[in-house]
Amino acid sequence: MNGFERRKERKKLNILTAALNLFTEFGVQKVSIQEIAQKAQVSQVTIYNYFGGKDQLLFETVNKFIYDRFDKFKDVVHDNDMNFKDKISFVIRDKKESVLHLNPGFLKTVIADQPELQELVQNFTMNDAVPLLMELIDQGKEEGYVHPDISFRSIMFYIEMYYQAMRSTPDFFEHSLADQSEEITQMFFYGLMGKPEERLHKEDGDGTKH
Numbered sequence: 362m363n364g365f366e367r368r369k370e371r372k373k374l375n376i377l378t379a380a381l382n383l384f385t386e387f388g389v390q391k392v393s394i395q396e397i398a399q400k401a402q403v404s405q406v407t408i409y410n411y412f413g414g415k416d417q418l419l420f421e422t423v424n425k426f427i428y429d430r431f432d433k434f435k436d437v438v439h440d441n442d443m444n445f446k447d448k449i450s451f452v453i454r455d456k457k458e459s460v461l462h463l464n465p466g467f468l469k470t471v472i473a474d475q476p477e478l479q480e481l482v483q484n485f486t487m488n489d490a491v492p493l494l495m496e497l498i499d500q501g502k503e504e505g506y507v508h509p510d511i512s513f514r515s516i517m518f519y520i521e522m523y524y525q526a527m528r529s530t531p532d533f534f535e536h537s538l539a540d541q542s543e544e545i546t547q548m549f550f551y552g553l554m555g556k557p558e559e560r561l562h563k564e565d566g567d568g569t570k571h
Contacts, residue, residue: 376401388466445501
């Protein structure tokens, strides 16, 4: 990559970062190309040359947002020094802290407004997030924290039910976003009865539990 290409990529990254900061703080509808240009310290013409318009800029901003979070999640899942319980605690804590800084309108736009964004999120979920989640679930089974009889099909049903609820409930993101996100994550991993104090008992061939 030569100097011109490096400068171009740096400008694009600055624009995406500025757009993400503004979108997540104020919501997509309240942010203009002019405001993004000012924050990124580029001209509006530069944004149009690189992205064509606000819709494409939003698409690439959301793509950056979800994959930046995915990379962080992947690092945790692949950390051999953390057990399943510690990884789940990290995921729940990180998710709550991250959504504290998000405008509800931004998440609503990502999930509900544009078919292209819905397809992006759906493809990301099926091709990236779910396989990584299954790695984590498998670790939980190996360590005795997740019941070994829970199937992939049942987990996928739960995930799809969650996304359907977000898409079909207009005020899903309107109230207590951080607390609601934490509650849903807790329910996914621990169910209605809450966090178990000990891992599941395993039985030897003779029926002895250990």
